[in-house]
Amino acid sequence: MLRNTLQRQPLLVIVLAQLCGTSLWFSINGVWLSLARELGLSESDLGYLTLTVQAGFISGTLGIAITGLADRYRASYIFACSSLLGALVNAGFVFTVASPPLDLVMRFLTGLCLAGIYPLGMKLVIGWTPKHTGTALAWLVGMLTLGTAMPHLLRGITSGLPWQWPLLGSSALALVGGALILLLGDGPHLPMTAAKTRLRSGLSGLASPRFRAVAGGYFGHCWELYAFWTLTPLLTTREVLRMQATPALVPLLSFTVIAVGFFGCVGGGRLSPRLGNQWVANRALAISGTICLAYPFLTWAPPGALLILLMLWGITVIADSPQFSALAASAAPREHVGASLAVMNAIGFALTIPAIWITSNLWEYQGSWVTLWLLPGPVLGLWSMRRLNHKECQSRHQY
Numbered sequence: 001m002l003r004n005t006l007q008r009q010p011l012l013v014i015v016l017a018q019l020c021g022t023s024l025w026f027s028i029n030g031v032w033l034s035l036a037r038e039l040g041l042s043e044s045d046l047g048y049l050t051l052t053v054q055a056g057f058i059s060g061t062l063g064i065a066i067t068g069l070a071d072r073y074r075a076s077y078i079f080a081c082s083s084l085l086g087a088l089v090n091a092g093f094v095f096t097v098a099s100p101p102l103d104l105v106m107r108f109l110t111g112l113c114l115a116g117i118y119p120l121g122m123k124l125v126i127g128w129t130p131k132h133t134g135t136a137l138a139w140l141v142g143m144l145t146l147g148t149a150m151p152h153l154l155r156g157i158t159s160g161l162p163w164q165w166p167l168l169g170s171s172a173l174a175l176v177g178g179a180l181i182l183l184l185g186d187g188p189h190l191p192m193t194a195a196k197t198r199l200r201s202g203l204s205g206l207a208s209p210r211f212r213a214v215a216g217g218y219f220g221h222c223w224e225l226y227a228f229w230t231l232t233p234l235l236t237t238r239e240v241l242r243m244q245a246t247p248a249l250v251p252l253l254s255f256t257v258i259a260v261g262f263f264g265c266v267g268g269g270r271l272s273p274r275l276g277n278q279w280v281a282n283r284a285l286a287i288s289g290t291i292c293l294a295y296p297f298l299t300w301a302p303p304g305a306l307l308i309l310l311m312l313w314g315i316t317v318i319a320d321s322p323q324f325s326a327l328a329a330s331a332a333p334r335e336h337v338g339a340s341l342a343v344m345n346a347i348g349f350a351l352t353i354p355a356i357w358i359t360s361n362l363w364e365y366q367g368s369w370v371t372l373w374l375l376p377g378p379v380l381g382l383w384s385m386r387r388l389n390h391k392e393c394q395s396r397h398q399y
Contacts, residue, residue, distance in 0.1 A: 006184045010128035011136050013184050014121055015143040020177030021083050021117040022147030023154075024090045024110055025053060027170040030151025032233055033250060034163035039098060043234060047360025050230050051353045052104045053111035058349045060115020065342035075123045076181050082116025083178025087171035089113065094164050117177075118144060119345065122325075127187025138269025138322040145261035145318050148229060152255035159248040206343070211331040213388035215344045218324040220381020221285060222348035224292065224374045227355035228317050231370065232257050234363055235310060239303040253307065257314040264319030272323060281323035282385055288316040289378025296369045351377075 006013045028035070028049050035041055063069070069078065089109040096102035125136045150173065154166035206212050236253040240246075268280045291313045298306065325341070332340035355377070359370045 003183050003185070006180065010184060010187065011125065011139065013180050014124050014128065014136075015139050017079070017083075017177035017180040017184075018118070018121045018140055019143040019147045019150070020173040020180070021079070021086070021121075022114065022144050023150040023170040023173045024086045024117075025114055026050070026148050026229065027090055027110075027151045027167050028093070028107065029230065029233060030153075030155040030170075030251060030254075031163040031166055033237070033247065034155075035097065038163070043363045044361045047230065047356050048104065049107050050226075050360070051356045052107040053114070054226065054349055054352050054356065056108040056111020057114050057118075058111075058346050058353075059108075060112040061119060061342055061346045061349070064115060064119065065346065074186050075120045075127065076184060076186050078116045079120045079124065080178040080182040082113045082120070083174045083181070086110055086113030086117065087174040087178075090174070091168055091171040094167060117174075119342070124181065124184075124187060129187075135269050137325055138265045138272075141318065141322040141325070142262040142265035145265060146259055149255045149258035149261075152233070152251040152258065156248070156252035156255060159251070206340075208331060208333060210388060211328065211333075211340065213384050214324060214327045214331050215347070216384025216387070217281060217285065217320075217381040218328065218344060218348050219351055220377040220379070220384065221320055221324060223351050223355045223377030223380075224288060225317050225321070225377075226349075226352040227359045227374055228313065228371075229258055230356050231359055231363070232310070232314075235368065235371075236307070238368065239307055239310075242303045257307075257310045260311050260314045261318035264315035264317075265322055267315075268319040268323055272326070277323040277326045278385065278388065281320040281327065282382065284316045284320035284323070285378050285381050285385070288313055288320075289375060289382065291316070292371055292375040292378060295371045299368050 029046065032046055036046075089106050093103060093106040093110075096106050121140055122137065125140055129136045151166060151170055154169045155163070158165045158169070206215065233250060233254045236257060237247075237250050240249050240253065264284065268284060272280045291309060295306075295309065295313070298309065301309075328341055328344055355374065358373050362370045362373070
């Protein structure tokens, strides 16, 4: 009975499960102020813990791409198992946080489990809603954004309680997400196949000039996105201190700055059928790049104005993500779509590691000026997408 009820609204179930599962991603960032105060950790420690999750996610996606795991087993089983294991290792961080390098091992394993949640959520969407994949993808990435912001909200509503509570709350949410997908099952439109995915097949997609141009835009987007999300509690802390407000506002403001990206994803999804995926992606990347450039020169402005600017940044920094995914899916070789997207995602997430490392390590010395280190992402991304515009213009002239 419950399964039949869930299957009437499969997209709603998948995006809610995605929200719950991806709350593991930045679970440490949500309790960062408490950890720093209690254990004497620095901003560079936050960077290492965050980029270790990224390294685990990259390893997991590459493992899936090479072994063809997602093609040989049911996506719902992989999602549910990853959610369970992710919940356990995230909770395990509570016992290893004061024992390096075990704390890094736990965060790496959390990232490894996320590779079975986020990409498999995309496959479940295709399996259940093949006619509305573009819109569904916008909702899915929007829920990834809310999931990323969720630890900050959990910390905000548990202010005054031990930092372990919101961390364990993320684990509980992941268990709920895994249970929902296990009950929902795989969609009827994506049958399981025994075909193996080869890494070489994914790399072959980069031989296509159009796919390469889209991938370049996505790589620039990745350079900026996760480093910005890592910096968000540091940037909001600065404004809270300037307002002389209670530090309890920091996690709530951090949640808001990241969570408003949900509206960017959904809004972009609504605009793309009329204006095109490429138009939306270019505009979002251009606006977030402009804020990258302008932000450190505006630090004299009132704190409220800067918080509004951070929210605009939060909206545009993620709004292009589902558009790049849709463009890449249409530009990839038909016979290697899955492998090409897996390789593109792996390279994109690999680029988040140096961006996070640079900005978190330089925050102590440069403060808000570190946002300029994010600027190469939008600039190079737009340059790559401009090549796509040029190629399409040439193609139209030929006909």
